[in-house]
Amino acid sequence: MQNEEENAIGLSDGVSDSVYASANGDGGGCAGSGASGGASGCTSGGAKGDSSDSAIACKTAIIVVDMLNDFVTGSLACERGAAIVPALARLLDGARRAGCDANGIANVPIVYANDCHLPGIDHELKLWGEHAMKGTYGAEVVLELAPKATDYIVPKRRYSGFFMTDMNILLRELGVNTVVMTGLHTHMCVRHTTADAYMHGYDVVVASDATDAFTEQDYLSGLEYLRTVYGAMIATVDEIVDAFSR
Numbered sequence: 001m002q003n004e005e006e007n008a009i010g011l012s013d014g015v016s017d018s019v020y021a022s023a024n025g026d027g028g029g030c031a032g033s034g035a036s037g038g039a040s041g042c043t044s045g046g047a048k049g050d051s052s053d054s055a056i057a058c059k060t061a062i063i064v065v066d067m068l069n070d071f072v073t074g075s076l077a078c079e080r081g082a083a084i085v086p087a088l089a090r091l092l093d094g095a096r097r098a099g100c101d102a103n104g105i106a107n108v109p110i111v112y113a114n115d116c117h118l119p120g121i122d123h124e125l126k127l128w129g130e131h132a133m134k135g136t137y138g139a140e141v142v143l144e145l146a147p148k149a150t151d152y153i154v155p156k157r158r159y160s161g162f163f164m165t166d167m168n169i170l171l172r173e174l175g176v177n178t179v180v181m182t183g184l185h186t187h188m189c190v191r192h193t194t195a196d197a198y199m200h201g202y203d204v205v206v207a208s209d210a211t212d213a214f215t216e217q218d219y220l221s222g223l224e225y226l227r228t229v230y231g232a233m234i235a236t237v238d239e240i241v242d243a244f245s246r
């Protein structure tokens, strides 16, 4: 674990290479040069094993899953979810401090994947009851994590932030190849969003102190699943923010 953490913060172009390394054990290279086929606008340079001075353009986005009033304090209230708000706020602040490019596009884009259910018809409501209903207070991001002008919001009606949404086209056009997963719940919407990110070829980092679930067991088993099945790198908010500033 320590080695992985050192990899994450030792890279000049973000954490994606070490994710790739953790999944494949080949020492890295951007997704564009690897078996994942290149998820993004990253320029494939084939600089495997030479990440530090690679010319490959790697771009990381933060995905914030369901940090909505209903998920934190409302109809699906989760105390453990409320507890991650300060760490997640620190991560978002670190991403925003990375600034924007000449076109005003964030260097580390923040994408909110927000439940936004339609009354009476959404399949998920049969299992969970009404939550995060479109247009309601419960469907708004909690105040402490409120989106800013340079952020993106992707409404969703299923667990995955990719399923029948604009997520993939958004990330591709932003040139993103690595996503940092955060939010609720580690073993449900975060897991399903990570699954689709992986299947679309993105490298995945999970911010371990910026995601949680109803129980410790769900949280820990959720993390372990992401690590073993999607090759996700597990890193803390501080480690990830540190990588942004390098």
Ligand code: ZN
Pocket: 115, 117, 124, 128, 131, 132, 157, 158
């Ligand atoms: Zn839902």
